[in-house]
Amino acid sequence: MNNIEADASPSSTYVDILHSCHDPQAVAYYDKHGASTVEHAFAIANILHIHSxxxxxxxxxxxxxxxxxxxQTEFPLPQSLLQVRLLCLLKSSNLPPTEELEELEKYSPRLANYIRGIQISWQSGRTGEGLELIGNAFEIFHSGEEIDRLYLELALRYPPTGLVTGESALGSTSIPCRLYMYWDSNPPEEIRNNLRYHQELLGxxxxxxxxxxxxxxxxxxxxxxxxxxxxxVRHPAEGADLLRLYVIQANxxxxxxxxxRIRSRDAWESLTATTHKSCRLFTTHNYVLHNDFFGAAPGNPYIANAAMTALVNTFEHAGLYIAFKTGPGVLNRAVSRxxxxxxxxxxxxxxxxxxxxxAFHEFVEEYDVTYKNIASSWHSS
Structure with missing residues (x-):
């Protein structure tokens, strides 16, 4: 953290900010493009944000x-810029200026309440009140954006009835003890070995x-x-994302x-023994829901909602980042709802x-795969 005050004027200090924050990528971008347009200032902000x-x-x-x-025809929209500005201030343990919150409210009361909800949750510990303020502001954003992750994190701190892990679910439909996997074509040897491993493990x-x-x-x-x-689909990862939702929804x-890979037969049996509800999901450390490993009973409403969002995104937001479009983001959005x-x-x-x-790592493990080093990654799509 540098010693520039949080309420300093960006127009007079942004060169100093760049040279004091030790971010070579942001400095290189500024040296090449400057910061005199919305596009370039926004790009520098995103670089800095990504780098914490x-x-x-x-x-x-x-x-x-x-x-x-x-x-409202110029993108990103002004309210989007202002809300992420205020969110970054909160992340840096600074208070959003009252006048800027009021300014944001003129554009979007829901976005202003989103910032207020995060503020009272983080700075006052009033998580339940914060969730009420945020409401369904996530619907303003693409599925899987940061608001879905923050909303889930707050909800797990202050869980609504029925969300607490391990609560019994009377009359719930059990998840079938069946495992599905996909590879589009010509799997490399390491994937073929993994397929054989699971065939021998589960028959x-x-x-x-x-x-x-x-x-x-x-x-x-x-x-x-x-x-x-x-x-x-434009990338095999999108196809796999769609298939998994439709297969689990149907079967x-x-x-x-x-x-x-499933760690062992014991891990597989432990998975089924410790699953108490008809949909079981796992979060990453930053509250992205795993779509690489999850389970649900047929006809599950969360999977149905995720599948609906993935299909809408396919038509309405074809160029969207795959993780948001059809991947983990659609599960996060289903849970937010x-x-x-x-x-x-x-x-x-x-x-x-x-x-x-x-818990995720109790049941499954990653193994070394060389194809990721030589094949096109969906992360760039």
Whole structure:
């Protein structure tokens, strides 16, 4: 952290900020492009934000806002710049200026309440009140953006009835003891070895799909249109994302990515023995829900909601980052909606068990795969 005050003027200090925060990428961007347009100030802010230079990022988000025409046809929208500026101030343990919150409220009362909700949760510990203030402001954002992760983190600190891990679920439908996996075509030797490992471990309870068998399955279960969407995706990861949601929704069971493996037969049996609800999800350390390993009973409403969001994103936001478009982000959004509805209705969240990263590693493990070093990654798509 540098010694620049949080309420300093970005227009007069941004050069000093860049040279004091020791971020070579941000400095290089500034040296090449400057920061005299919304596009360039926003890009520098994003670099700093990604690198956890949140106070410094807040200045450049404010600079981008000040340079903005304030027209709702210019992207990013002015309210988006202002809310992320204030969120970065909160992340740096600074108070959002009252006048800027009031300014944000003129553009979007829901975004202003989102910032207020985060503030009272983080700085006053009033998490329940914070969740009420945030409401369903996540619907303003793409699925999987930061608000979904923050909302889940707050909810797990102040869990609505029925969300606490391990609560019994009377009358819930159990998750079938079946494991699904996918590889589009021509799996490398390390993946073939993993497939053999699971076939030997689980026998007929292990089901593997490739692109052709997945296409046939989707055609038979969901029809021509879904099959064609699956076959036309821009990256195999999107196809795998869609398939997993539709397979688990129809058949129930567990999904596991091909670069993960169940640790042992004992781990598999422990998984089923410790699953108390009809949908079990796991979070990463930063509250992204894993879609590389999860389980649900057939017809589960959380998986159905995630599948709906993935399909809408495919049509409405074709160029969206895959993790948000069809990947973990759609599970996060489904859970955000469930939490919001539970808070509004004061009724329990039905049949949902969420465990942490430590529990995830109790059941599955990663293993070395060389294909990631030579193949195109979905992370750049």
């Amino acid at each position: 230079k949140v106070l410094e990022a807040s200045f450049f988000y404010r600079l981008a806002f000040d340079l903005h025409s304030k027209e 007929s309870d292990f089901v593997f799909f490739d692109r052709d068998s997945a296409s046939i399955w989707l055609y038979d279960h969901y029809g021509k249109e879904i099959c064609e969407i699956f076959r036309k 129930g069971g567990w999904w596991l990515d091909a670069d993960l 469930a939490i919001y509805n539970a808070l509004q209705s004061r009724n329990p969240i039905c049949d949902l068990q969420i465990d942490n990263q430590h």
